[in-house]
Amino acid sequence: MRCDNKSFLLRSNGLSSIDDSMTESYPKSVDSEVREFLERNRKPFVTTTNVAEGLGITRQYAHDRLTELVENDEIERTKVGAKAVVWWSGD
DSSP, X not given: OOXXXXXXXXXXXXXSOOOGGGGGGHHHHHHHHHXXXXXXXXXXXXXXXXXXXXXXXXXXXXXXXXXXXXXXXXEEEEEOXXXXXXXXXXX
């Protein structure tokens, strides 16, 4: 099941409504969720789709969060085909 980013934030924080001032911390909480997802995954790597489906976020948002984590040297990635990318924890 996919949902928009605002819905994910509401669900993950047990809220039923949100105002725009609450979204500033959202990316960091999602980054934590992404890192935890990578750590508890039994495979040595994940795809963007795995993360999106596992966390209930859009594929594009998962890709954006994963890319930022790579840029911050928190995880690693590599291309495995013309378009395919895999991600893994750098630990």
